[in-house]
Amino acid sequence: MSEAPHNGGEAFHTEDMTISMGPQHPSTHGVLRFIVKTDGEVMSEAIPDVGYLHRSIEKIGEKVTWHGYVPYTDRADYLAAMFTNQAFCMAAEKLGGIEVARRGEFCRVIACELNRIASHLISVGTFGQDIGAVTPFLHALRERETINNFMEEICGARLTYNYIRIGGVGYDILPETCARVREFLDHFEPIVDEYNRLLSYNKIFVERLANIAAITREDAFQYNIVGPNLRACGLKWDIRRDIPYSVYPELEFDIPVGTGEKGTLGDCYDRYIVRIREMEESCKILRQCLKMLPKGPAIAKVARKFKPPAGEVYVRVEAPRGDMGFYVVSDGSEYPYRVRIRTGSFTAMSLIDKISRGLMVADLIALIASLDVDAPEIDR
């Protein structure tokens, strides 16, 4: 058939179709763009094109004071603002040799773990929506709304918190809030089961995700995949346990890893289920923190004109999108000399081109959702 002449002797000519997916596309999670080459439904290439949400957050760091930069870090990843806050404050504290108030550390962990649950809820919710099930998304947002209310109680903001300050936290957590958080945890843990019944073990959902876009451990190392995406490859690596910071060494929690339970190790389903399990672990951490919350001041004394001695420092925290690093250089002045943020989503984007070859267009959506990339965090 292929040798048969068409169009007056010329062989039938076909070529790939180039589609520009994004930056305005419903499921590219913000303003991502992919240049997709497809043959019908099957992709031969998907090149990520980043930079549509670049706001020069790193450069701004050189122009504002140490204290003044904290609100800017919120914007680096607005779905998990607590972690960027914490990473920067930890860097400043390490440079300035500041001992963080103990109650402040616990407040930080409580706020961070609440934030992690909220961020993972968005992640698994939009995952459902990208696969075509809209109901789980709204159920997830309903729970996230409660967490946003707690955040409002704790620090007055619902999205960009500016809660964690150099030396501790901005406001103490009230006992009433603690009681309400405990109530929420009692309510939330069964909801995860409900979520599993609705979405995680749904036959269509599993079929869509199992064996799709599996990341091997070697690829994960080479492309520097971090966080839940790395743990989905079966590696127990969590900054909270392996490079301990804050009060995490005193807390007991498991590190959920992918087991390839529905397909290959490190496929989309593993990345999804790891996030579901991490929410359960966060609940455990929260319960312990609420029990252990010590008395005392929530913030240590820090000079208003904070001038850490010259030097450089690199700190890492375990954010919902993986290992988040702040590299900060101080020249002893009121302003940081250089701030550099390293985020998980950015490295995850570089892997997409490699593992998306031969997948279908619908699988690319599942892959982006499973990597939980977040446009503001990619571009900063």
Place this chain on the structure above:
Amino acid sequence: MQQLVDQLIQEGNFPGVPREIVYAGAMILAAFAVLSFFVAPLAGVTSWLERRVWARMQSRVGPNRVGPQGILQWLADGIKNLLKEDIIPAAADKWLFSLAPYVVFVGFLATFVVIPFGSQLIVADLNIGILYLLAVTSLVVVGILMAGWASNNKWSLLGGMRSAAQIVSYEIPAGLAVLTIIFAAGTMSMQGIIKAQGWAPWDWLLFYNPFTFGAFFLYFTAALAEGNRTPFDIPEAESELVAGYVTEYSGMRFLFFFFAEWGNLYVIGAIATTLFLGGWQVPPVTDHPVLLAILQFVVFFVKAYFWVFVAMWVRGTLPRVRVDQLMSLCWKYMVPLSFVCLLGTAGWMVLFPRGNRLASVGMFLVGVAILLQFAKRVRYQIRHARPELYWKPYI
């Protein structure tokens, strides 16, 4: 209808007008009346109901501002869309682009000709009624393909191609499931099929034998796929293809596509009711012709609308399948199964030329058992639902 027009002509109401023109005028008037007083409100209210039902499943409120409980929302949406600017992209094929919504719309509207709302309430009881239905619903795919091609947009093209592949494939299991019923009923006329059934559930063709029971599920699944409903809504898959074949449409043209989609939901339910669920058959409670007609209409409408609700429910629950999974489901599972149903029914009719009452009652009991099991699962889910359930239908 024809008698009424003949009577009017004989009374001398249209002197000097040729008979054919009067007929044509009467038909246009009747079509207009059906369109504006039945089909439009039906599709509109279905759109409102779908949004409300869906919202309730997702713990939202849904549209509740326009009219009591928001029931007039569809009117507001219609007016808004009429007043919007009519945009035809510069690179689009203008003729095909403008024509496509009407082709889809005609394909959907023409089905109302043979839907039997009562023993007397049918526009035309064609002797090949069900074949006609299969034929006109195929027109929809032509319109969708036209829309996908004429938009000159890559997402639209992908959506149109997906839709063509999907609808053409799923016509086969749907057609075979319908053929099973034609075997059992021995006629293709919609009224004839209903008359082959009784008002009692065990007299329905659904429980005629195990094979028609299976054919029902095959038909309903295939019909969902033909109507582009979740979990088979890949032609307009929002998260993948932006909006599929309707990406470039706006205003009234956009509305026509969705008008057809929501109206189509009811058509799916109506066909399922006619073929499998006894149609308008009611117990013999009254002889009064008007009362009987109303009763039949209500019974038919409720049965058909139940399946509309089920389609909404499915949409609120399930994710979407992938294109290749959709095709393998059709060709590897549904087509062979529908052949089994067809041959099984044929064999059954050789074995039991007059049907088998015992088997019908047995199948009915199986159906009841399935429903009970389903109710048990629902009860379990409700018991374990953490957020408090809001039971009142209004808000």
